[in-house]
Amino acid sequence: MPWRSPRVRLEDAAPAILRAPGGLQQRGKLEVLSLNGGLLQMSSTLEQGSRLNLLFVTQTGPVLGAVEMLPPISAERQPFRFVGIEKADQGRLRATVQSFLPAVQEAWIEKYRAATAKRRPERRGFFSFLLRSFLLLAL
Numbered sequence: 001m002p003w004r005s006p007r008v009r010l011e012d013a014a015p016a017i018l019r020a021p022g023g024l025q026q027r028g029k030l031e032v033l034s035l036n037g038g039l040l041q042m043s044s045t046l047e048q049g050s051r052l053n054l055l056f057v058t059q060t061g062p063v064l065g066a067v068e069m070l071p072p073i074s075a076e077r078q079p080f081r082f083v084g085i086e087k088a089d090q091g092r093l094r095a096t097v098q099s100f101l102p103a104v105q106e107a108w109i110e111k112y113r114a115a116t117a118k119r120r121p122e123r124r125g126f127f128s129f130l131l132r133s134f135l136l137l138a139l
Helices: 087-118 126-138
Strands: 008-019 025-033 037-042 051-058 061-069 077-085
Touching: 008 037, 008 087, 025 087, 051 087, 061 087, 077 087
Parallel strands: none
Antiparallel strands: 008 025, 008 051, 025 037, 037 077, 051 061, 061 077
């Protein structure tokens, strides 16, 4: 199974600006982010396959990258993938994603603990061992 870049949901959707080569701009909010792409909330979606420049600001600084728009998942939400990003912007993107990972991992661990706490393991004590031993000897 190929490795998948961790996805982080931004607590407060970060403002983002998409800029087409012709100069047209569209504003949106970045909801989910990974090293490979993310999910934007916009007033209207863009054509699948459109190549644009995306600018958004994170706690580590501004990130500018070339993106390709993927098929919309709703009338207001559309995923994208990075197709080009400078090394400095890649570093800020990586730092941003990594800053959210401890919280994501903790949430997953708590969810796992809650699921396993509901399941009661079968208890096998010494008494049941003796009872089974006597039954085997009786046969």
